[in-house]
Amino acid sequence: MSMLAVVLQNLKVSQGELARRSGLTRQTINDAYHGHPGVTLSSWVKIARALQVPLNRVSPLAAAELDGVVINS
DSSP, X not given: OOHHHHHHHHHTOXXXXXXXXXXXXXXXXXXXXXXXXXXXXXXXXXXXXXXXSOGGGTOOOOXXXXXXXXXXX
């Protein structure tokens, strides 16, 4: 189960609701949910913001990829 799947299950939020909240397509949410590698950092940030959780709770991106990245709310 992906990190995103666990968070969605814990928050009782559907993929459709996450798509609505984040402004992303259902396909992008589904790709993220299933851990497909093409999900962009920008999409992960939108997902984290929409769920009001830290980025590292939903994104499997390696710490090195996020090193030095500043995310303003």
